[in-house]
Amino acid sequence: MPHHQRADARRNYARILAVAEREVAAHGADASLERIARVAGVGSATVRRHFPGRAALLEAVFHERIESLCARADASVDAVDARAALLDWLDGLTEYAASARGMAEALAHDRLVEPERVSACAVKLEEAVEPLLRRAAESGAVAPDVTAADLLALVTGIALATERHADPAAEGRRLLELTVRGISPVS
Amino acid sequence: MPHHQRADARRNYARILAVAEREVAAHGADASLERIARVAGVGSATVRRHFPGRAALLEAVFHERIESLCARADASVDAVDARAALLDWLDGLTEYAASARGMAEALAHDRLVEPERVSACAVKLEEAVEPLLRRAAESGAVAPDVTAADLLALVTGIALATERHADPAAEGRRLLELTVRGISPVS
DNA sequence: TGCTAAACGGCGGGGGCCTCCGTATCGTAC
């Protein structure tokens, strides 16, 4: 009794994921699952079988990039300049979120509707920044009451607000910089 | 030849708008136009006749509140403390955006896809903050390169990122405060 | 009261999401 995944299933999974990446890049987070199925040459039920719910699909689509961002965070956790490390990472996240249509929605969605899922992108990212944030806070560069969730929320918000902008990356960078230094930082 | 709006049209307009307010409050910016029509007891074509496109409906729904916010801005343009006036207004906007489901999406939408429309909510709000911002900048409380569009974008982003949060208003306030004082304000 | 233009709303097309279920295919055991 084979309890392994069948070969054709794996093939279809890969095909669907590949198509989904293109499709999400082109049409954002609300790309048509139906269309993805058609382009991939499978029935719509098969898409749903492999990815139960749009969130699951998006999660898979962004998975590699998310991992890469987490790895970057891990790598710079011992940097000499804790503040620079944190800001660099936030910059990277913002840039990626701006370049990858749909990711911001995906993050916002699972941050807010299912914050318990361990595999959720947002949770992973939060856990990844957390050490950077803590070190920055210890060095006094960041106020102690700022949480990782706050940072994720702010970046997500910036990405959402700039998503359909002419040049999302530039605008995102600009707004992030503004957020970092503060609109009106005098106490 | 009567080129005035007919009485029944005006009645229907009002009915639809009233229903739309409830419906948007309950289901957010992507409330079903079809459903609104059904509840209002009119054909779906009538809804679309009065409000061509979802954006138009949302605009109408939020119109009064937007006006009220603009009025508040006008009223405090001569306040002694320019910084406090600006921040107060931003606070008010954030609070309202958090309390009114759908408004953030609406703002983000017409800020980004049709920034030319004069009647668009976002444009009005931008024009309303502009004087407050200028005065705050002159007083040195805000860096001179900050634009009204930046502020709108940030608040919109915060609202979007907190919209489905458990307590959007509290979270929004928190994030706004963080944005005002800066994540890491050291130069 | 009659007439015209304005407004209405039902209807059908197109599309998306979801579920069910009969069928094809894979992998294995013989």
Add this chain to the structure above:
DNA sequence: GTACGATACGGAGGCCCCCGCCGTTTAGCA
């Protein structure tokens, strides 16, 4: 090589939504 069981597939149908068309009703003026 074949036969069998589990696994995966995909088409069909239901439901909802958005949109545009167009025949019909109705308000408002003469």
